[in-house]
Amino acid sequence: MRGVRALVFDVFGTVVDWRGGVAREADAFLERFGARERDGARFADRWRAQYQPAMEPVRRGQRPFVVLDVLNRETLVAVLEATGVDVRDVPEEALGELSRAWHRLDPWPDAVEGLRRLKRDFVLGTLSNGNVALMVNMARRAGLPWDAILGAELVRTYKPEPAVYLGAAESLGLRPDQVCLVAAHNDDLAAARRCGLRTAFVPRPTEHGPDQTTDLEAAQDWEVAAPDLVALAERLGC
Amino acid sequence: MRGVRALVFDVFGTVVDWRGGVAREADAFLERFGARERDGARFADRWRAQYQPAMEPVRRGQRPFVVLDVLNRETLVAVLEATGVDVRDVPEEALGELSRAWHRLDPWPDAVEGLRRLKRDFVLGTLSNGNVALMVNMARRAGLPWDAILGAELVRTYKPEPAVYLGAAESLGLRPDQVCLVAAHNDDLAAARRCGLRTAFVPRPTEHGPDQTTDLEAAQDWEVAAPDLVALAERLGC
Numbered sequence: 294m295r296g297v298r299a300l301v302f303d304v305f306g307t308v309v310d311w312r313g314g315v316a317r318e319a320d321a322f323l324e325r326f327g328a329r330e331r332d333g334a335r336f337a338d339r340w341r342a343q344y345q346p347a348m349e350p351v352r353r354g355q356r357p358f359v360v361l362d363v364l365n366r367e368t369l370v371a372v373l374e375a376t377g378v379d380v381r382d383v384p385e386e387a388l389g390e391l392s393r394a395w396h397r398l399d400p401w402p403d404a405v406e407g408l409r410r411l412k413r414d415f416v417l418g419t420l421s422n423g424n425v426a427l428m429v430n431m432a433r434r435a436g437l438p439w440d441a442i443l444g445a446e447l448v449r450t451y452k453p454e455p456a457v458y459l460g461a462a463e464s465l466g467l468r469p470d471q472v473c474l475v476a477a478h479n480d481d482l483a484a485a486r487r488c489g490l491r492t493a494f495v496p497r498p499t500e501h502g503p504d505q506t507t508d509l510e511a512a513q514d515w516e517v518a519a520p521d522l523v524a525l526a527e528r529l530g531c
Numbered sequence: 532m533r534g535v536r537a538l539v540f541d542v543f544g545t546v547v548d549w550r551g552g553v554a555r556e557a558d559a560f561l562e563r564f565g566a567r568e569r570d571g572a573r574f575a576d577r578w579r580a581q582y583q584p585a586m587e588p589v590r591r592g593q594r595p596f597v598v599l600d601v602l603n604r605e606t607l608v609a610v611l612e613a614t615g616v617d618v619r620d621v622p623e624e625a626l627g628e629l630s631r632a633w634h635r636l637d638p639w640p641d642a643v644e645g646l647r648r649l650k651r652d653f654v655l656g657t658l659s660n661g662n663v664a665l666m667v668n669m670a671r672r673a674g675l676p677w678d679a680i681l682g683a684e685l686v687r688t689y690k691p692e693p694a695v696y697l698g699a700a701e702s703l704g705l706r707p708d709q710v711c712l713v714a715a716h717n718d719d720l721a722a723a724r725r726c727g728l729r730t731a732f733v734p735r736p737t738e739h740g741p742d743q744t745t746d747l748e749a750a751q752d753w754e755v756a757a758p759d760l761v762a763l764a765e766r767l768g769c
Contacts, residue, residue: 362704416671425681425702429654429678429703441667441680442680443663447685464662464684465663
């Protein structure tokens, strides 16, 4: 990790608990609108399952870039229909509100303290597929002390496209090897490494719920691994 | 100001004192390299005079976008030559260091407190021609609590091009009339108003030194005017 000046973070799953946050808001919504199925956590999983496919046409250049808020809104409608909610019965305001549940996710318990400590010695940026407004609203609510909101919107494509990783380093005025991606996902770290960034793995073994089977351990010899962000700060001497 | 959700700030001159900061570093540099003229403040004024002309070809589409660090480096060489320094005698490291003096500018005395108070009620962004790395380094050194670094680099052109103002609002997920530009410069505010943003004037009567004749008062009926950023926070009830 010598020479690393900035840490950039995957956010959904690595810094915040998307499943718990979406489930909390979905529970209330599904009850209110009399859905056939009212399990918010299951709803969160279904919605999340639409996330990668929704970005794929943008990555391939088959669709002009739209921000994640737009994709989340589109996939929400599809998931609601599958859950037995007729979206024609749902006021526009309530749909918009639920579609922005991703702005109101809670950080994992170690995240705020870990980031505060890491910030003393490193520039901290987001490197998320989430858009700037989403990241800003989340950070203000959760107290995440980012120095800069970087990521997909900046370069108008989505991870794991190389432009997202390289664009973040360039914006920070750094070479790729002066930047380290912190993520709970081996595939994200692999893409960063292919671009020349350093890599730090922080597993989140319940990101997908109690029965998670993926990303439980490091799939490569990432430069650093730590059980959470406070431990990462300790490992890096912050 | 009803409905305003975000304040975006001109930075050079409005939040930080570029003349004092550049002069401080130029004084030491000109001494070290035996310049014919060794007045750091005069050097800062000459360098600053190159700022608008350097951006103009980018605004007109005659030159591909390059970040302000690159333009500052180019104009520094020209100004040094005019000051009687042969840049061939200057180590690359010293040139680079002085060209980044803009990363190390001090905030006006009211800026940090004013921004902290305003942040309670408003999203705070930069809306500067400075690049992301410059803004991040400045903010970390000076303690400027931005929620997001927006501005020229995001849209790859320079103020007062409309894309800079409109792009910031769009990134924040807001309509232009939900965003207010805070600036010490009437022409910047006029360009923001033409894009539909609200406007707040904070005069900086010594930005250009003791004999400043421009921007001493509001040239239009800006939505708000306040003598400094703490007073602006009070005016806005923060």
